[in-house]
Amino acid sequence: MIKANPNFSKIQASYLFSDIAQRVKKYMEANPDAKLIRLGIGDVTKALPKPCVDAMAAATAEMGVDATFRGYGPDHGYAFLREAIAEHDFKARGADIDASEIFVSDGAKCDTGNFQELFSNDIKIAVPDPVYPVYVDTNVMAGRTGASVDGRYEGLVYLNSTKENNFVPALPEEKVDLIYLCFPNNPTGAVATREQLQAWVDYAHANNALILFDAAYVAFIRDESIPHSIYELPGAKEVAVEFRSYSKTAGFTGTRCGYSVVPKECRVFDENGNKIMLQPMWARRMSTKFNGVAYPVQRAAEAVYTPEGKAATKALIDGYLENAKIIREALIEKGYKPTGGDNSPYIWFNTGKDSWEFFDYLLNNAQIVTTPGAGFGKCGNGYIRISAFNSKENVLEAVERLKKVL
Amino acid sequence: MIKANPNFSKIQASYLFSDIAQRVKKYMEANPDAKLIRLGIGDVTKALPKPCVDAMAAATAEMGVDATFRGYGPDHGYAFLREAIAEHDFKARGADIDASEIFVSDGAKCDTGNFQELFSNDIKIAVPDPVYPVYVDTNVMAGRTGASVDGRYEGLVYLNSTKENNFVPALPEEKVDLIYLCFPNNPTGAVATREQLQAWVDYAHANNALILFDAAYVAFIRDESIPHSIYELPGAKEVAVEFRSYSKTAGFTGTRCGYSVVPKECRVFDENGNKIMLQPMWARRMSTKFNGVAYPVQRAAEAVYTPEGKAATKALIDGYLENAKIIREALIEKGYKPTGGDNSPYIWFNTGKDSWEFFDYLLNNAQIVTTPGAGFGKCGNGYIRISAFNSKENVLEAVERLKKVL
Numbered sequence: 156m157i158k159a160n161p162n163f164s165k166i167q168a169s170y171l172f173s174d175i176a177q178r179v180k181k182y183m184e185a186n187p188d189a190k191l192i193r194l195g196i197g198d199v200t201k202a203l204p205k206p207c208v209d210a211m212a213a214a215t216a217e218m219g220v221d222a223t224f225r226g227y228g229p230d231h232g233y234a235f236l237r238e239a240i241a242e243h244d245f246k247a248r249g250a251d252i253d254a255s256e257i258f259v260s261d262g263a264k265c266d267t268g269n270f271q272e273l274f275s276n277d278i279k280i281a282v283p284d285p286v287y288p289v290y291v292d293t294n295v296m297a298g299r300t301g302a303s304v305d306g307r308y309e310g311l312v313y314l315n316s317t318k319e320n321n322f323v324p325a326l327p328e329e330k331v332d333l334i335y336l337c338f339p340n341n342p343t344g345a346v347a348t349r350e351q352l353q354a355w356v357d358y359a360h361a362n363n364a365l366i367l368f369d370a371a372y373v374a375f376i377r378d379e380s381i382p383h384s385i386y387e388l389p390g391a392k393e394v395a396v397e398f399r400s401y402s403k404t405a406g407f408t409g410t411r412c413g414y415s416v417v418p419k420e421c422r423v424f425d426e427n428g429n430k431i432m433l434q435p436m437w438a439r440r441m442s443t444k445f446n447g448v449a450y451p452v453q454r455a456a457e458a459v460y461t462p463e464g465k466a467a468t469k470a471l472i473d474g475y476l477e478n479a480k481i482i483r484e485a486l487i488e489k490g491y492k493p494t495g496g497d498n499s500p501y502i503w504f505n506t507g508k509d510s511w512e513f514f515d516y517l518l519n520n521a522q523i524v525t526t527p528g529a530g531f532g533k534c535g536n537g538y539i540r541i542s543a544f545n546s547k548e549n550v551l552e553a554v555e556r557l558k559k560v561l
Numbered sequence: 562m563i564k565a566n567p568n569f570s571k572i573q574a575s576y577l578f579s580d581i582a583q584r585v586k587k588y589m590e591a592n593p594d595a596k597l598i599r600l601g602i603g604d605v606t607k608a609l610p611k612p613c614v615d616a617m618a619a620a621t622a623e624m625g626v627d628a629t630f631r632g633y634g635p636d637h638g639y640a641f642l643r644e645a646i647a648e649h650d651f652k653a654r655g656a657d658i659d660a661s662e663i664f665v666s667d668g669a670k671c672d673t674g675n676f677q678e679l680f681s682n683d684i685k686i687a688v689p690d691p692v693y694p695v696y697v698d699t700n701v702m703a704g705r706t707g708a709s710v711d712g713r714y715e716g717l718v719y720l721n722s723t724k725e726n727n728f729v730p731a732l733p734e735e736k737v738d739l740i741y742l743c744f745p746n747n748p749t750g751a752v753a754t755r756e757q758l759q760a761w762v763d764y765a766h767a768n769n770a771l772i773l774f775d776a777a778y779v780a781f782i783r784d785e786s787i788p789h790s791i792y793e794l795p796g797a798k799e800v801a802v803e804f805r806s807y808s809k810t811a812g813f814t815g816t817r818c819g820y821s822v823v824p825k826e827c828r829v830f831d832e833n834g835n836k837i838m839l840q841p842m843w844a845r846r847m848s849t850k851f852n853g854v855a856y857p858v859q860r861a862a863e864a865v866y867t868p869e870g871k872a873a874t875k876a877l878i879d880g881y882l883e884n885a886k887i888i889r890e891a892l893i894e895k896g897y898k899p900t901g902g903d904n905s906p907y908i909w910f911n912t913g914k915d916s917w918e919f920f921d922y923l924l925n926n927a928q929i930v931t932t933p934g935a936g937f938g939k940c941g942n943g944y945i946r947i948s949a950f951n952s953k954e955n956v957l958e959a960v961e962r963l964k965k966v967l
Contacts (some may be wrong), residue, residue, distance in 0.1 A: 156737055156770075156830050157769060158683070159681060159839075161681060161832065163845065166845065181697065185632055196633070201627055205625060208621060212621050215614060215618050216618070219608050219611060221606070224607065226606065230579075261667055268851075269850065273569070274565065275565060278563060286911060288849075293850060333563055372772040385600045386607035409631040409853075410624065410857075424563060424564055424565065425567070433760075436565065436566075436569050439572065439704070442576050443576065443698045443702070444670070445670070447814050449858055451617070451816075471762060507652065546957060547963065
């Protein structure tokens with residue numbers, strides 16, 4: 156008898172963003188003329204930067220000619236892209252990361268979801284609360300948790316991110332083996348200082364733990380004192396894997412490219428406490444289960460690092476950050492105390508009400524789609540996440556509506 | 562302590578095609594002027610069909626304009642592509658598959674590798690021998706096998722594909738729960754008749770088993786009596802998942818698109834023998850761990866189904882099949898008895914020698930790269946796989962060289 160993976164039955168019935176989509180659909184059916192403004196799901200809205208489009212178009216043309224056609228690419232990404240990444244995203248910031256430590260993929264969601272495959276099932280995992288649901292759900296599917304009780308899975312250690320700790324969780328009191336961190340944070344928009352990240356790196360060394368560091372929103376950092384990569388910190392290469400994405404950096408949500416960094420020094424352990432290097436494991440996982448990113452897409456990603464690409468992506472992010480500032484200031488004007496929106500596209504604030512109730516209130520009264528904080532975890536109860544991904548025009552209109560109903 | 566997945570240590574040290582690449586690299590270092598002809602790895606060599614290139618270029622241009630830009634696509638693929646697939650690949654062949662049963666992905670390697678996540682770890686799995694290594698390695702990584710002993714993993718049931726059964730394995734004598742099948746076969750090039758496939762479908766019903774049917778090479782079928790889809794057979798929808806790919810059909814190895822078919826009737830079971838529908842499980846898996854295929858790539862795949870796309874892909878495949886015929890006939894002329902090469906791009910033949918020894922002989926004496934059959938399993942010992950993926954000019958040259966050294 157072919158038996159189902161029993162862990163799937165533990166997962167909450169639906170993915171947060173599917174829930175939201177259902178509510179929005181229902182509202183639109185009842186109000187077909189409503190002019191919705193979507194500040195919910197973190198999907199970008201502005202065109203792909205011209206240097207990326209041009210590079211993708213040129214590579215597409217190459218694919219149409221026998222002499223320049225490319226079939227399977229190198230297992231872990233083309234050298235032109237891996238080298239550009241190492242140079243511009245790391246070496247330029249003083250982080251000693253080599254092209255051989257870069258693994259190009261179709262996005263950080265896949266990588267953060269798949270990486271848990273490399274670990275034993277009997278490890279203790281810490282996740283922030285609120286949290287990007289992918290970290291949790293993929294471990295549930297793999298059988299590393301118990302049942303969901305009162306909104307939290309048994310067996311996981313939740314790291315509370317609250318206004319008391321400025322949404323940067325404290326080190327856990329109990330010993331954990333694997334730690335998911337995301338800065339700039341989704342959903343809170345909080346950033347971690349050098350000192351705060353160093354404490355996590357030191358914790359990982361002291362406890363033989365590993366950090367999975369999601370830096371998908373790094374392009375939004377404007378405060379230069381904030382680390383862009385965990386590898387800017389001494390000792391991080393042994394104990395941390397980093398995930399990056401072009402989705403938010405360069406508007407690639409519909410183009411699909413990202414990468415993982417697995418330094419050659421990065422280690423895990425076998426049952427007897429002997430070191431095992433993580434890089435060959437990830438290399439093998441990717442060679443076995445993945446077949447690379449489309450050549451034209453890798454060329455588009457490479458274009459992000461040209462002078463024109465850097466200027467275009469900076470302008471893109473500046474636009475979203477300007478939106479974030481407008482939303483943030485409107486909320487402050489209305490007496491809320493938002494976090495994020497300065498080094499992040501997300502604004503996070505306590506509504507003083509139930510998250511879903513507030514979500515419905517904004518949908519019904521202002522025709523604005525947001526994300527209920529409760530969807531990201533218990534500590535998100537009462538919070539709302541507003542995303543700055545939209546046109547300035549729509550954001551200005553949304554702020555006018557917000558001011559009327561708040 | 563962060564512990565590694567202990568199952569990774571069971572996997573054979575390297576992936577078959579990495580082994581080959583190493584030997585070729587060594588040879589080229591010693592013989593830098595050799596003019597190699599690569600008929601090894603199944604990578605296509607001819608340009609992407611013009612209708613696909615044009616569609617991809619147009620969609621890339623759309624991505625460069627705010628008004629037509631697309632971010633995250635629908636979870637399981639754009640309707641335009643899912644509907645074209647259902648219509649042309651299934652309904653047109655009398656297989657009643659609906660667009661909602663299609664899940665667009667970045668390729669059949671990923672899908673055939675990931676699908677095992679949906680099953681319990683205590684199932685009995687049957688794999689053909691010889692076999693595409695991904696089916697086996699992904700189950701080893703997941704912990705569904707014992708150690709590798711004498712080239713076979715303990716716990717798996719191997720279905721011998723030999724010249725005695727025309728490389729279509731017989732039903733297993735012991736009861737199995739999950740069966741991997743691939744027709745036209747990689748590596749043997751064999752095809753299965755309606756009667757042979759029906760026997761597997763009936764077996765799956767009788768034994769509450771499930772079939773994972775890999776049809777990545779379907780475009781090479783020229784014998785119209787051979788089923789193109791397992792869903793052409795009565796009863797298959799309840800017991801089979803099918804995987805397709807544009808890699809070989811339309812030269813997408815470097816463009817990356819494929820799909821899985823999970824019919825709504827398809828079932829697995831819980832611990833107590835209650836039916837669980839498989840489709841929502843795969844939907845959830847993909848929503849949680851995957852973020853879709855690039856919009857321009859989905860447009861390129863859609864173009865395969867236009868009249869121009871159909872003509873162009875047929876011409877592409879015809880060219881490779883002509884190569885296959887040339888190779889096949891040369892081998893017959895030299896006294897070998899090859900299989901495949903008629904409804905498949907692969908020619909498979911018994912060399913009468915050790916596979917790797919013969920591989921080295923062809924590399925050293927004819928500068929031709931092939932694939933040693935032993936790399937696909939015990940039953941491949943003594944065999945060589947030759948791929949027809951190259952230009953006609955190179956194939957003619959290769960055949961001249963073969964004739965001299967065989």
